Amino acid sequence: xxxxxxxxxxxxxxxxxxxxxxxxxxxxxxxxxxxxxxxxxxxxxxxxxxxxxxxxxxxxxxxxxxxxxxxxxxxxxxxxxxxxxxxxxxxxxxxxxxxxxxxxxxxxxxxxxxxxxxxxxxxxxxxxxxxxxxxxxxxxxxxxxxxxxxxxxxxxxxxxxxxxxxxxxxxxxxxxxxxxxxxxxxxxxxxxxxxxxxxxxxxxxxxxxxxxxxxxxxxxxxxxxxxxxxxxxxxxxxxxxxxxxxxxxxxxxxxxxxxxxxxxxxxxxxxxxxxxxxxxxxxxxxxxxxxxxxxxxxxxxxxxxxxxxxxxxxxxxxxxxxxxxxxxxxxxxxxxxxxxxxxxxxxxxxxxxxxxxxxxxxxxxxxxxxxxxxxxxxxxxxxxxxxxxxxxxxxxxxxxxxxxxxxxxxxxxxxxxxxxxxxxxxxxxxxxxxxxxxxxxxxxxxxxxxxx
Numbered sequence: 001x002x003x004x005x006x007x008x009x010x011x012x013x014x015x016x017x018x019x020x021x022x023x024x025x026x027x028x029x030x031x032x033x034x035x036x037x038x039x040x041x042x043x044x045x046x047x048x049x050x051x052x053x054x055x056x057x058x059x060x061x062x063x064x065x066x067x068x069x070x071x072x073x074x075x076x077x078x079x080x081x082x083x084x085x086x087x088x089x090x091x092x093x094x095x096x097x098x099x100x101x102x103x104x105x106x107x108x109x110x111x112x113x114x115x116x117x118x119x120x121x122x123x124x125x126x127x128x129x130x131x132x133x134x135x136x137x138x139x140x141x142x143x144x145x146x147x148x149x150x151x152x153x154x155x156x157x158x159x160x161x162x163x164x165x166x167x168x169x170x171x172x173x174x175x176x177x178x179x180x181x182x183x184x185x186x187x188x189x190x191x192x193x194x195x196x197x198x199x200x201x202x203x204x205x206x207x208x209x210x211x212x213x214x215x216x217x218x219x220x221x222x223x224x225x226x227x228x229x230x231x232x233x234x235x236x237x238x239x240x241x242x243x244x245x246x247x248x249x250x251x252x253x254x255x256x257x258x259x260x261x262x263x264x265x266x267x268x269x270x271x272x273x274x275x276x277x278x279x280x281x282x283x284x285x286x287x288x289x290x291x292x293x294x295x296x297x298x299x300x301x302x303x304x305x306x307x308x309x310x311x312x313x314x315x316x317x318x319x320x321x322x323x324x325x326x327x328x329x330x331x332x333x334x335x336x337x338x339x340x341x342x343x344x345x346x347x348x349x350x351x352x353x354x355x356x357x358x359x360x361x362x363x364x365x366x367x368x369x370x371x372x373x374x375x376x377x378x379x380x381x382x383x384x385x386x387x388x389x390x391x392x393x394x395x396x397x398x399x400x401x402x403x404x405x406x407x408x409x410x411x412x413x414x415x416x417x418x419x420x421x422x423x424x425x426x427x428x429x430x431x432x433x434x435x436x437x438x439x440x441x442x443x444x445x446x447x448x449x450x451x452x
Contacts (some may be wrong), residue, residue, distance in 0.1 A: 023235070028373050048247075048409045058245070074130065085141065086137045086140055088138055091381075092142050094140045097146055097149040097375075098241050098244075098373050106150060106154065107216060113146035114143065120139040120140040121200045123135075124136045124137075125197035146376075149373075152165070152363075155168055156362075156371055160309065161357070163304045164305075165360055167302055172303035177295055180290070186448050227369040229422055240372070244373040247253055249365040249367060250370075253374075257385070259412045260351075260417050261387070262389030262412055265386040266393050267351075268293060269390050271290050272290050278402060295345065296347065297349070299358065305351075314426065316357070317358075324347050325352070328406065329410065356381075370451075399413060
């Protein structure tokens with residue numbers, strides 16, 4: 001594998017199709033591929049421009065020329081199959097999650113998901129042939145979807161669920177902040193890109209052991225005792241997934257997560273591109289802006305969970321989304337590096353708590369027996385957004401310019417607000433209930449909910 005890396009690193013690299021200054025940046029993104037956070041710098045010999053020869057050219061990792069693409073020598077479109085495979089894995093898991101819990105119990109389902117994760121990482125860390133890489137990402141999608149459903153449904157039964165859910169989901173932000181720093185350091189030191197997955201494999205093995213110990217005793221019999229099956233109009237037992245999909249709250253909240261994860265992936269993956277090409281920021285420093293987004297997201301999930309439950313989930317999520325739109329408009333419309341960087345951090349702060357609150361909404365609006373099926377489907381459907389929208393953003397940026405990122409993100413957030421206000425009031429404080437009731441006479445939703 002090391003020899004493959006050296007072969008790729010020593011080949012000439014043509015950065016531009018037309019003659020231009022080596023250090024120039026095309027502000028409209030019509031000729032220069034956009035940067036993806038974090039920035040990876042390689043020094044490669046080659047030529048740049050007709051008749052202009054340089055000994056070394058600074059190669060900046062781009063959205064359509066990441067290390068994976070250079071390694072496999074394929075286009076970004078082909079590499080995007082990994083994202084689509086992960087989304088497909090998510091959807092497959094949504095079909096299996098509830099049945100796995102019923103037949104195997106929570107312990108076996110979680111351990112199986114973690115073992116599958118270890119298998120996926122053990123394949124990726126050796127930089128396998130491209131078809132195997134795509135399959136590995138598909139397996140990773142299955143295990144992530146399985147664990148999303150299992151862990152979120154488990155935490156939903158806790159007291160102080162907003163705080164606990166926020167802390168759990170906040171750890172995702174911690175990983176998203178730290179991981180790029182580690183992988184970038186490894187790549188710039190000359191290590192093969194796939195070696196980073198050895199770290200993930202080691203962590204996966206540790207997490208598997210911890211979960212196997214923690215959930216011991218969560219058998220199928222215990223799960224069935226705690227989650228009795230539903231019945232149809234004829235008194236016959238019906239499938240939990242089919243029942244969950246017939247519930248309009250599952251669909252509404254799945255759509256919310258679809259747009260949420262699309263916006264999150266768009267900001268996290270493209271903000272450095274925007275800062276370099278539209279704000280003329282230093283590529284070596286703009287990675288900190290993306291880190292600011294993930295730090296803000298982590299802080300928002302961990303800290304604002306203590307606010308959300310006390311004021312009301314419906315009310316505060318509406319406030320969070322509106323504030324996210326306001327700061328996204330600052331990033332879009334204020335032509336300042338500082339204003340954009342601060343705006344991105346505040347977008348992360350207020351946008352981050354939306355995901356755990358949607359999970360809580362599912363557990364409040366659905367009967368307890370449908371928690372795993374409903375959460376599994378919503379998380380899987382949302383995972384599709386994280387795969388689809390970065391591809392859409394890439395295609396739009398290449399044809400129209402990277403400026404399209406900000407109006408697209410604003411549109412996704414506005415769509416989320418439009419969906420969220422149709423979700424029935426489920427907050428225990430009744431603040432939004434009283435506000436809506438005073439204006440429309442609308443009453444609070446009553447369900448079997450997650451507290452039954």
